[in-house]
Amino acid sequence: MTITPHAPTIYTADLILRGYVESDFDAFAAFGGSERSKFVGGPQSQWDSWRAFLAGIGHWMLRGYGMWMVEHRSSGETAGRVGMINNKGWDEPELGWHIYDGFEGKGYAYQASIAARDHAARYFGLNGVISYIDPANTRSVALARRLGAGFERVGQLLGKPCHIYRHPTLGVA
Structure with a gap:
């Protein structure tokens, strides 16, 4: 795998x-810090958010891939994060x-996930990946299904x- 120390722009x-x-x-x-983060380990303090922010940058350095920041094109506002995560101890x-x-x-979320998934398959060799989802997170379950993902286990x-x-698995060249 080629190490990508900086996230490519999509x-x-x-x-x-x-x-x-x-x-x-x-x-x-x-x-x-909001209740909306409850499915991804939150809410968390400002300090823990800072550490997680830095970990996101470090993930690119260590793994060669990671989560992208999502910027809304017309407003320039930060709209979220999407991408590939493989923390220590995770299955894949x-x-x-x-x-x-x-x-x-x-x-x-759909638009960004399609773009990130396609890029990861084409350039990082990450194809047919998984998503860990709390079953109570019905919005994420619906998005996974819309993305064509199926419940595995x-x-x-x-x-x-x-x-x-x-x-x-995407048919990529």
């Missing part, structure tokens, strides 16, 4: 998937998504039960 119709910049932190921390790389307050319900993530959805 453009979609409405979004820019790009690397982290410090000005993203306020939106990142607002999500991390995961496609994950977090869409921030004010940007949900507009199809941005019950698993565990960070000591908590979850459902594992398998994304389709």
